[in-house]
Amino acid sequence: MLSQDAFxxxxxxxxxxxxxxxxxxxxxxxxxxxxxxxxEPLLFSCAGSSTKYPRLCPCRDFREGQVALCQDCLGG
Structure with a gap:
């Protein structure tokens, strides 16, 4: 999980x-x-974006409307 050190x-x-x-x-x-x-670890993703808040992002894969999942987790 991202910590203060990442900033x-x-x-x-x-x-x-x-x-x-x-x-x-x-x-x-x-x-x-x-x-x-x-x-919340389940919200730690690239699914959201905002012009007001530049992101520090793990850039995992996700499906629209869902929390982030790695590509291998999607099961094809």
Whole structure:
């Protein structure tokens, strides 16, 4: 699971870090440099997008309307 260290490694300055259940997280908000971690492992995906929140994304495969699953998990 993504941690606060990932923001530092990518040189994303965080004034504060919150952990919430949101399909857009992990992400960060500009201006203000507020960083957000994903609290719910099943929502940790690339399924959501937003112009307001640039994503830090694991980029796993997913089917529209579902949580992320790896391609091998889809069963063809």
């Amino acid at each position: 530092q490694k990518l040189q994303v300055p965080c004034d504060g870090i919150e952990s919430e259940m949101n399909h857009l997280y992990p992400a960060f908000a500009q201006p203000g440099q507020e960083c957000f971690l994903q609290k």
